[in-house]
Amino acid sequence: MRFLVTGGAGYIGSHLAWALLDRGHDVVIIDDLSTGVGALIPNDATFVHGDCADPKCLRAAYGPEPIDGVFHFAGSVVVPESVSDPIKYYFNNTTKTLELLRFLLDRGTRHFVFSSTAAVYGQPVTDQVTEDTPTEPINPYGRSKLMIEWILRDVAAAQGLHYLALRYFNVAGADPQLRTGQATPEATHLIKVATGAALGARDGLTIFGTDFPTPDGTGVRDYIHVSDLADLHVLAMDDLLAGGTSGVLNCGYGRGFSVREVIDTLKDVSGSDFPVHDGPRRAGDPAALIADPSRTRERFSWSPRHDDLTEIVESALAWEKAWLARTANGA
Numbered sequence: 025m026r027f028l029v030t031g032g033a034g035y036i037g038s039h040l041a042w043a044l045l046d047r048g049h050d051v052v053i054i055d056d057l058s059t060g061v062g063a064l065i066p067n068d069a070t071f072v073h074g075d076c077a078d079p080k081c082l083r084a085a086y087g088p089e090p091i092d093g094v095f096h097f098a099g100s101v102v103v104p105e106s107v108s109d110p111i112k113y114y115f116n117n118t119t120k121t122l123e124l125l126r127f128l129l130d131r132g133t134r135h136f137v138f139s140s141t142a143a144v145y146g147q148p149v150t151d152q153v154t155e156d157t158p159t160e161p162i163n164p165y166g167r168s169k170l171m172i173e174w175i176l177r178d179v180a181a182a183q184g185l186h187y188l189a190l191r192y193f194n195v196a197g198a199d200p201q202l203r204t205g206q207a208t209p210e211a212t213h214l215i216k217v218a219t220g221a222a223l224g225a226r227d228g229l230t231i232f233g234t235d236f237p238t239p240d241g242t243g244v245r246d247y248i249h250v251s252d253l254a255d256l257h258v259l260a261m262d263d264l265l266a267g268g269t270s271g272v273l274n275c276g277y278g279r280g281f282s283v284r285e286v287i288d289t290l291k292d293v294s295g296s297d298f299p300v301h302d303g304p305r306r307a308g309d310p311a312a313l314i315a316d317p318s319r320t321r322e323r324f325s326w327s328p329r330h331d332d333l334t335e336i337v338e339s340a341l342a343w344e345k346a347w348l349a350r351t352a353n354g355a
């Protein structure tokens with residue numbers, strides 16, 4: 025089969041590109057490399073450098089052949105930036121998805137897997153959220169993604185689109201073969217920052233809030249290994265192509281770890297006692313956010329392969345080490 029991956033030079037998109045190639049599919053990537061990294065694009069993928077909403081790039085990506093399905097990762101993902109520059113988020117995420125949808129429906133492509141986010145839930149009153157938990161995003165990033173979910177529902181009803189919107193929880197780790205990993209220089213994720221600190225590439229780490237109503241006072245999150253998340257995308261597309269119904273699905277494991285637990289695991293795995301400082305809460309951070317993944321597990325008969333915090337942290341650390349060495353050598 026032949027699939028288009030927008031944002032395929034990014035962290036999660038590049039893992040999916042490898043997962044598709046591993047299964048023998050043809051992969052076409054569109055990425056403007058604004059945050060994606062060219063070195064993460066697999067050699068066997070066809071690459072179009074440009075904007076996923078630009079018809080010229082889309083025509084180049086399609087070529088004369090049909091595309092069986094689209095995985096749409098391209099977009100802006102930094103929550104504080106979405107607060108200071110909302111137009112960028114509504115434009116890059118919402119408007120560009122509309123342009124993309126219009127193009128692919130014109131070309132007869134009807135199967136679409138969309139990168140949504142647990143940020144659509146905002147500050148839920150229960151720690152563990154199902155897909156039916158009310159969606160009340162608290163920042164433009166979450167709203168820009170939720171608007172796309174609504175648009176997808178309407179387009180599916182009117183024009184025969186088949187879609188799954190995957191709501192990601194906290195994605196971490198790296199490809200076990202270290203073919204790709206988190207390489208965005210400005211990435212602010214906890215595990216990315218902590219691996220940099222463990223390897224001496226960052227001065228240390230600040231814990232954003234130690235007075236949350238959680239067992240140790242620090243924020244609790246549901247960390248999912250990026251390779252399991254890539255598998256879920258493949259399962260989602262297979263399911264749609266087999267006639268599965270459209271909708272939204274949580275992508276997490278259903279259990280949470282605190283910031284301190286993550287740091288302690290990383291210290292154990294790395295053997296580095298890097299400096300950690302207690303700091304104030306970061307604006308907009310919920311105390312705990314954990315998926316109820318029952319619907320996803322049942323629909324795909326899914327058993328994750330990497331549901332282990334130590335394994336997630338080990339792979340993130342191994343990637344960070346390899347990536348720092350590659351960039352030091354001018355990669």
Ligand code: UD1
Pocket residue numbers: 101102103141142143192193194195212213214215217229230231232233242243244245283306309313
């Ligand atoms: C992440 C995503 C967000 C997504 C959300 C869905 C990022 C940057 N954010 O948010 O796009 O919508 O998951 O659940 O990928 N922390 C520290 N110190 C640090 C960094 C983080 O204490 O230097 C804490 C945070 O306060 C939080 C936890 O670590 O409690 C995880 O933070 P982070 O990795 O940034 O992800 P989220 O903010 O949960």
